[in-house]
Structures are given as C-alpha cells and as structure tokens.
Amino acid sequence: MYIDDKAFSMQEMSSDAKQQPGSPSQINAFELIRMSSFLDLSGFFEKEEVQQRKIRFTSNYSSGDLLSKIEGIVKEMGFRVAKRNGGKLRVIQAHNKEKSLGSLSFLTEVFDISSSLRVVELSKSYGDSSLYRKLWTKLSNDLGVSTL
Amino acid sequence: MLQFLEGLKHLCASALSCCDIDLCKQPKGLEDPEALARETVFSVSEIEALYELFKKISSAVIDDGLINKEEFQLALFKTSKKESLFADRVFDLFDTKHNGILGFEEFARALSVFHPHAPIDDKIEFSFQLYDLKQQGFIERQEVKQMVVATLAESGMNLSDDVIESIIDKTFEEADTKHDGKIDKEEWRSLVMRHPSLLKNMTLQYLKDITTTFPSFVFHSQVDDT
Numbered sequence: 001m002y003i004d005d006k007a008f009s010m011q012e013m014s015s016d017a018k019q020q021p022g023s024p025s026q027i028n029a030f031e032l033i034r035m036s037s038f039l040d041l042s043g044f045f046e047k048e049e050v051q052q053r054k055i056r057f058t059s060n061y062s063s064g065d066l067l068s069k070i071e072g073i074v075k076e077m078g079f080r081v082a083k084r085n086g087g088k089l090r091v092i093q094a095h096n097k098e099k100s101l102g103s104l105s106f107l108t109e110v111f112d113i114s115s116s117l118r119v120v121e122l123s124k125s126y127g128d129s130s131l132y133r134k135l136w137t138k139l140s141n142d143l144g145v146s147t148l
Numbered sequence: 149m150l151q152f153l154e155g156l157k158h159l160c161a162s163a164l165s166c167c168d169i170d171l172c173k174q175p176k177g178l179e180d181p182e183a184l185a186r187e188t189v190f191s192v193s194e195i196e197a198l199y200e201l202f203k204k205i206s207s208a209v210i211d212d213g214l215i216n217k218e219e220f221q222l223a224l225f226k227t228s229k230k231e232s233l234f235a236d237r238v239f240d241l242f243d244t245k246h247n248g249i250l251g252f253e254e255f256a257r258a259l260s261v262f263h264p265h266a267p268i269d270d271k272i273e274f275s276f277q278l279y280d281l282k283q284q285g286f287i288e289r290q291e292v293k294q295m296v297v298a299t300l301a302e303s304g305m306n307l308s309d310d311v312i313e314s315i316i317d318k319t320f321e322e323a324d325t326k327h328d329g330k331i332d333k334e335e336w337r338s339l340v341m342r343h344p345s346l347l348k349n350m351t352l353q354y355l356k357d358i359t360t361t362f363p364s365f366v367f368h369s370q371v372d373d374t
Contacts, residue, residue, distance in 0.1 A: 029292050029319035030339070033279070034349045036299040038234035041262060043224035044201065045354040045361065050225070056303045114311050 027111040027119065035121055052129050055122040055136055057145045063087050063110040063118055066143070070108055073139055079104070087111065103127045104135070178252060188260035193359050195256060200362035202252050215250040233298055237278055262352040271350040276336045286330040292316055 033039070037050035046053065059066055067089055071081050074091050082090040087110040104127030111119050124132050139145075181195040190198060205223040206215045218228040220239050242250050242258040261270045277283070281291045296312055323331050323339045331339070340346050354361065 026318065027315060028322070028339075028343060028346065029296050029316050030279070030346045031343070032315070033292075033295045033299050034346060036232075036234055036295075036349075037225070037302055038230075038232040039238065039278070039349045041224060041238070041259075041349075041352055042354065043226065044205070045352070048226075056305065058305050058307070113307065113315065117307075117311065119305065 027113055031111060032119070048129055052132075053124040057120055057140070057143075058113065059118050059120060059143055059145060060116055061118065061143065063112065066110050066118060066120060067108070069142060070139060073142060074135065077135060077138070104131050106132065184253065184256050188256055189263045189266050190256065190260060193364075194355075196364040197358045197362040198256055198259065199252060200364045201358070202255050204362075206250075213252075215255060217248065220250065232302075233281065233294070234278075237281065241274060241277055259352070259355065262350060263355045264351050264353060266351075268347070271347050272337050272340055273333075275340070275347060275350050276333050279336075286332045287336065288330050289316060289320060292319065292331075 035054075035056055037054065040050050040054070042053070043050060061069070067083075067087065070089060070091075071083075074081060080092050082092065084090060089108040090105070091108065092105045104124070106122055106124040106127070109121045109123075111121075113119050122136070178196070178199045181192050181199075184190070184195050185192045188195070202215070203213075205219055206213055208219045208222050209228075210216065210219075215223075217239055220242075221228045221230060221235060225235070239250075240246075242254055244254050244257070245251070258274075260266055261274045276287070279287050279291065279295065281294065282288070293312065293316055296316065300307055300312075320329075320331075323335050325335055325338070326332070
C-alpha cells in the first residue's frame with residue numbers, strides 16, 4: 001500500500017513551536033489562499049475536477065472533536081487511520097477481507113480560523129471517487145455541514 | 149550548425165517532394181530536448197514525456213502545437229468556463245513571452261518549478277509573483293484580502309468580514325517584519341521558510357512519474373539520462 005509520506009513530511013515541518021501539542025496550526029491567510037482549486041495544477045494529471053478530489057468546509061466543532069468524528073466514521077467504513085500531529089489525519093484503505101471496499105487514501109487537515117471556527121480540508125491522494133463521495137456525504141451529514 | 153540543418157532540410161524536401169512524404173517537418177516545439185533538459189530539472193526522457201502531455205493539451209481546441217488560455221483552463225479545470233483571478237495569474241506566469249499563448253518551452257520551464265526536485269528558491273519566486281497580483285514587487289494587504297475572499301467564494305465558505313480581517317491581521321503581524329503594510333520578497337521568503345506548507349501547491353508529485361504516465365516513443369533517445 002502506497003502512502004504518500006513525502007508530501008506529508010513537508011506539512012509536518014510547519015508545526016509551530018508555539019502551538020500546544022495536538023492543536024492545529026492557526027491559519028495563515030496564505031494557507032487559506034493556497035487551498036484554492038485555481039492554484040492547483042494537479043488537473044493536468046487528473047481526469048477528475050479538483051472539486052471531486054479536494055473538499056473544504058467550515059465547522060464549529062473543535063479540532064479534536066472533528067478529528068475523532070472523522071476517524072470514527074472512516075473506521076466504521078472499514079478504513080485505517082494514521083494519525084499525525086498538528087491536526088492532520090491520513091486515511092487509508094483497510095487491508096480488506098471484504099473485496100467490495102475500493103481503495104482510497106486521503107488526507108484530512110484541520111485549521112483554526114477563530115476560536116469558534118475551524119476549516120477542514122480533505123485531499124484525496126488516490127482512489128475510488130464514488131467511495132470518496134459516499135464518505136463525504138456521511139461525514140457532512142454527521143457533522144451537520146451544509147454543502148454547496 | 150544551423151545552416152547545415154537548413155541545407156539538410158532543403159535536401160530532404162526536394163528529395164521527397166515527388167513522393168509527397170513530409171518526413172522532414174520538425175514536430176513543432178520539441179526541437180532540442182537536451183537543451184531544455186539542461187535548463188530545467190527534467191531529464192531528457194522527462195522532457196519527451198512532458199511533450200506528450202503538451203501535445204494532448206495543446207490540441208484540445210485548436211490543433212496548432214500551442215496552448216491558448218482556453219486549452220489551459222480546459223486541461224486544469226475540465227471546463228473553460230471558470231473565471232478566476234488566480235487562473236489568469238497562473239497563465240500569465242507560464243506565458244513568459246507575453247503573447248497570450250504557451251509554446252512547449254514556456255510550458256516545460258514553468259512546470260519545472262513544480263517538480264519535487266526543483267530548488268525551493270524557484271518555488272518561492274514563482275509563488276511570490278503569483279500572489280503579487282499587481283506586479284508591484286510586493287504583496288499588499290488589499291491583494292491578500294482579495295485572494296482570501298476569492299478562495300472562500302470558491303467553496304461557498306462564508307466568513308464574516310471581521311473574521312477575514314483578523315486572519316489577515318495575524319498574517320501580517322507575522323509576515324510584515326518591516327511593518328510597512330506590505331510583504332516584500334524577503335519577508336515572503338522568511339514566512340515560507342517557517343511554514344513550508346504554504347508552498348504545498350508549488351509541488352506536483354506527478355512530475356516524478358511522468359515518464360510512466362506519458363510514455364513517448366521517440367527513438368532518437370540515445371542520450372544518456374544521467
């Protein structure tokens with residue numbers, strides 16, 4: 001199973017020395033800006049639109065709550081979770097006995113916008129897009145997120 | 149050298165004209181992969197693979213061996229209907245000749261910056277120019293706000309003006325070390341060195357595997373790729 005650790009390690013370096021252990025980075029305006037689909041050139045190499053692969057939403061839940069909820073939901077669906085520091089979660093397909101489970105790997109990152117608001121970014125590294133959408137629908141229902 | 153090639157071309161052309169075979173027509177754009185390989189982080193075979201991608205993109209609307217803005221947007225966003233200040237900015241940075249179209253050289257040189265092995269300085273430079281919307285040599289607070297608002301609008305995220313202002317306040321507090329209300333290249337570089345994740349969109353891992361994704365069947369590749 002391929003885990004995109006190199007892309008990961010760049011993000012880990014960004015953890016501020018100042019922040020409390022386990023709490024996500026306070027978002028920088030440029031962190032928000034670089035999330036723009038229009039600044040993502042992966043479209044040259046992917047058949048799907050960026051919106052199918054990257055999902056962003058805001059939530060009032062604390063980052064800890066968000067991450068555990070997401071973890072709970074994906075584990076229910078049979079996925080494995082590799083936790084990282086600073087509000088990140090890597091979700092990968094479980095070594096499955098059920099052949100019906102497609103392959104999927106995505107990264108979850110949570111950032112603080114303000115004391116009461118978080119922004120969550122889900123980025124699919126590879127895998128079944130209908131599975132990803134299914135997971136996202138379940139997630140948005142559970143978290144009470146209204147989507148566009 | 150050039151004259152020799154020209155002479156050879158003429159010879160070919162006249163020799164083959166009766167058979168109506170256009171073998172001597174050079175593929176537009178891939179004239180010197182070795183030179184491009186020297187000037188970018190790509191190897192010769194990566195340049196050849198990139199050329200396959202280029203051909204695919206540049207033939208989408210008009211098959212002329214060049215990428216126009218519509219083809220650029222189609223390739224990236226699967227639709228040419230999306231307008232965005234970012235999309236324009238990106239195209240402009242690729243379009244170093246400023247003639248509204250991209251030749252293969254421009255395409256390859258720009259993408260070279262996104263290679264995982266490209267020097268971080270190139271990524272810092274490119275991203276700075278990207279965000280310097282008015283190309284004044286610094287990033288103004290107003291430009292940052294414009295970009296934040298545009299990004300939020302994309303995914304329908306609704307943040308109050310107060311919240312947006314406070315995010316920008318904190319960003320400038322950290323980034324604007326000279327306290328002049330703008331972020332210059334030096335300040336951008338320090339910011340990014342402290343927060344490398346800000347350059348996440350400046351790397352395309354796909355470029356490492358490009359020779360397998362876009363195999364090219366060019367037989368003149370006797371050049372050593374080391």
